[in-house]
Amino acid sequence: MMTKHYDLVVIGGGTGGYVSAIRASQLGLSVAIVEKQKLGGTCLHRGCIPTKSLLKSADLIEQIKITNELGITDLEINFDYKKIVARKDKIVDQMYKGIHGLIKKNKIDVFNGHGRMLGPSIFSPISGTVAVEREDGESDVLTNDYVLIATGTTPRELPYLEFDNKIVISSDHILTQETLPESILIIGGGVIGVEFASLLSDLGVNVTIVDVEDRLLKLEDKDASRIIEDTFKKKNVAIHTSTRLVESDFTKNESSMTVELDGKSVEFDQVLVAIGRVPLTDDIGLSNTKIKTDKGYIETSEFYQTAESHIYAIGDCIGKLQLAHVATKEGLIAVEKIAHQTPIELDYRAVPRCVYTNPEIASIGFTEDELKESNTKYKAHKFPLVGVAKAVIENDGVGFVKLLVDEHESILGATIVGAHATELINELSLAKFLDVSMSEMKETIHAHPSVGEGIFEASLDALGMAIHK
Secondary structure, eight states: OEEEEEEEEEEOOBHHHHHHHHHHHHTTOOEEEEESSOTBHHHHHHSHHHHHHHHHHHHHHHHHTTGGGGTOOSOOOOOOHHHHHHHHHHHHHHHHHHHHHHHHHTTOEEEESEEEEOOSOSSOSSSOOEEEEOTTSOEEEEEEEEEEEOOOEEEOOBTTBOOOSSSEEOHHHHTTOSSOOSEEEEEOOSHHHHHHHHHHHHTTOEEEEEOSSSSSSTTSOHHHHHHHHHHHHHTTOEEEOSOOOOGGGEEEOSSOEEEEETTEEEEESEEEEOSOEEESOTTSSGGGSOOOEETTEEOOOTTOBOSSTTEEEOGGGGTSOOOHHHHHHHHHHHHHHHTTOOOOOOOGGGSOEEEOSSSEEEEEEOOHHHHHHTTOOOEEEEEEGGGSHHHHHHHTTOOEEEEEEOTTSOEEEEEEEETTHHHHHHHHHHHHHTTOOHHHHTTSOOOSSOTTHHHHHHHHHHTTOOSOO
């Protein structure tokens, strides 16, 4: 057993964890990361990056389907899914090696194993010493001045439909498959569910998606949900909203699943359960501390300090917005607080939320439903992208830019649906952070032709000056 002291020990080497460690090292702290699997975490290995790689391939296949409209004829659609997966793996490996290079450059020690916090002991008079249990059965003890918990989440199971990684799968498993099913039932109409529905349908899989809510993407703008549902229907994706499946609806066969849907028995090769994620906090030694949790999520202050003043927590395991870029920012704020800097509190309403479907959806701030529920006065200004030449060139002008503004012309919320939406939303995130008014927005020159002109036109619409509407 080895015992070593660090200024900061980070439990979890995902996006939030390793970025926090690098920033801490930049600020002069000695840092160790404890990671059970691979640096990069869910985002790099089982989430953001591999999914978007597959979506790129699927998007190109979808574009080939409409080449006649572009004046390109006689193209055949043939693809090798194993090669698509191989490209995904190559990208992930490249990014993984890059992270290792950054960790080495910043002189951060990495301990591979399961980290648990200890209570007061011979190692320290206060809780928080981290014991690392390695695969070989040996252990290391890391004493420290501060701990940062960044353990993330894992896919949630249905109690009557446990993952078998064959017929009943999670988003983790589907990304490792080298073959596609002929048919799949996706349970869950949130971001993960609709992204996989978009991806798999473009790759020729017969997709059915089920959700208990009355529409897909319930937490996003209603108009965005409507466009996605219309797009799915055109791709022959079967949508069953306001549908709650129960245990008796499922009959597991040797190599398929039969499901009762609307009074009919339908057979699927696989069932993808995408009903959310649960925090990985039940085996990291929280009971040895004063840290408080709510449904497994760690409670923190606005600067991510727990009930133990020297222990911080960030990322998905604290139950805020479960997004990689949010975990990164939370980590930077926490580490700067530890290093006695003066970080700015994160405004979650300025954080971009992105859905990488085809077409893309991106948003910030409140939705109209939320503003109505809180009786907040606002005006909605929606500009259809069919009025923007570059958007028509890209994807026939499908989508819109919608701005929700208050009486002072400030942005309360915004949604973009259409080509490059997940890139364009960064402009509105910056505008909200800087509290840019519509009058100021209209003075900002947008390149022509560009899809971003839709933002400019929406700001003009908010002032009653829209040109192309």
